[in-house]
Amino acid sequence: MALYGAFSSSMLGMMSQAASLRTIGVNISNVNTGGFKSGTTQFSTLLSNSLDHVSDIGGVRPKEKINVSQQGNVVATDKPSDVAISGSGFFILNSAQDGSGQTFYGRDGSFDMKTVNVIDTITAGTNTIEVKDGYLSDKNGYFVQGWAYTNGTVSTSGSPSSMRIDARAFLDRFEATTEGTLAMNIPADAEVGDTEIYTIEMVNSLGELKSIQLTFTKTGVNSWQIMPKTDGTQDPMVDTVTLGGTVEAGDTYQINIDGILFSRTAAVDGEDVGTELVNLIAANPTISAKLTPTTTAGSNVVTLTALNATNTFYTTASTGEGVTGPTADTTASVSSNRATYSTFGSNGQMTSPTTITYNLNFAANTDTTDSVTDGAIGTTSMTLDIANLTQFYGGFIPHSYTKDGFASSNMRSFYFDEVGNVVGVFEDNTFRKIYKVSLGVFANPNGLTQVNGNLFTANEMSGEAEIKSAGNDGYALFMPNAVELSNVDIAEEFTRMMMTQTAYNASSTVFKTTDEMTTVARDLKR
Structure with a gap:
């Protein structure tokens, strides 16, 4: 009888509205939950099957739909580690630090640091403290x-990985200084011989922040000498004198050092004149106070090494045939004791040179006649742009100094920018881009499977994620110091609640009326 089918349809109606009310309750309870996506209950017709395709039982079946693609409310926070997505896409998450775990997708950007591996231990008295690395989670x-x-630079073509953000994460990363730019005014009314000193900073090849003292000395009209001085020891000057040809009895070989002539006439064929000349030079107190002569027996090669980097000398050599010429003064890897002369025009502007290249060496100060070998040595070659030096009246006034490179340093904090870069703030007051956050984009985000923690997983309905980057691919931008809350609309939820209550009451009235009518039908046979 069709009347009994009314029990089924009204009961299914009440059950469906109860399911809708449950969805509304979940939505309202998560109105301030980060990354929560609201659900709506949709209904489909339910019919029973019979042999003659005629049904006397009908009803409705509820089905919940999650509004994943709808943007949630974004609110500002005071945490630099918070970030919200404005647009499509999801944060890509992995349950394992090495990327071997399950992949999840979410919109809640309230991030923090999770410690994982022990990287150091510190002993303080009887206590041992473990230091662990930390990753963004x-x-x-x-x-x-x-x-x-x-x-x-960053490449977004490879697979993304976990991002380490603890203070020591980038301690082994640095970039030596190669270029610098100096702008200043040098006094035009300075007297010849007047000096001015200015200290600049640069990063050496060991990642250490070092100082270079530049001494400006006026040497003439519109001419200045610029002399750099590092905070370490420079290699001494070295001259190598080769006594060429075959030594024959009667041949005379001479070396002139700073105007002092050392001469040796071979007594026999093949005489070791190099050793004889070294002995003569070493016996001279004036020259031996500047340098040390050495040779290898039979080589006829004399090496003259300055006692320190501040000592310089000029050398010529000649043979018995009267051939003479200066030897080349070379510096072994370090030439920061070299002076550079700057010339200014009548208008006070720099005319030459516009750049200076210094080969700099930094190490512990020592009194040694050889290159420094006790401990690590940091070196670098730096080109200093001095095109912006001027010579006007008004004193020695530095305007600006800039350089490239950065030193090895602990990371103090970090923040996000609008295209998803993680920018590190380091103790040396530098700001560096260290990571770029990846986004997972789906063809059908509403088809994702919802799991605990306001997260989602991919399935056949959603399709596989396309890994994109914010800004470049046009899918989304990031909002730093903000989080995305739920996309629940309270007013809409209360409207649905009243509609659900009305529909539930109507179904219950149908059920009650059907019961009364069946009671009447039952009593008719009496």
């Missing part, structure tokens, strides 16, 4: 995935 402890910057 979400509230569920899953690791946020991104790409690392290398030498100032």
